[in-house]
Amino acid sequence: MSGIQLIFATNNTNKVIEIQSVIPAGIQVVSLAEAGINIDIPEPHHTLEANATEKSTVIHQLTHKNCFSEDTGLEVAALNGEPGVKSARYAGDNKSFTANIDKLLSNLLGEKNRRAQFRTVISLIWNNKEYQFEGICKGQITHETIGTNGFGYDAVFIPDGSDKTFGEMSLQEKNAYSHRKKAVTQLISCLQALTAN
């Protein structure tokens, strides 16, 4: 597999860094900024799947090139799956990661059930056809922020099998557990199959 170029339909630099760290050399992932595309892609839907499709479709219609997007949510059991698809805007539009974490921890105050999962849905558009992949990482929410690495809710999430939050991990350590890495692994396998002949 070589010479594959894919536009990654996101403005989130953290996601670009994470995905570029697990993509093999034969696939070039081009961010929107690198592709010279400056748009705010909407996420108007009620599911990660629909938002992922929306983002890849918008960029495909604009560029007519192969591309992919991803939508990720933190699904907390005691909050009936919230913040889920609203993870980026949990504390309101244009709120910071800190404000979102504060709201999450305050909604879980006194709650013993800290179970949660990150779920990533990737939408690939390859030769005008869409493919979707899902990656899940199960774990638990801490009672306070621990660690300063990563982004979003990383500092309050401990994946099963570890005693550290994502916020305490290097990128390589996070990749050993991460929802995003699991979804990207399926994306890579699909591309290998699609380009095998």
Ligand code: IMP
């Ligand atoms: P979206 O997929 O761009 O809608 O982002 C959803 C929100 O979930 C982000 O703004 C982050 O706050 C959070 N998020 C997504 N992926 C991760 C992750 O890997 N770790 C921690 N938080 C994340």
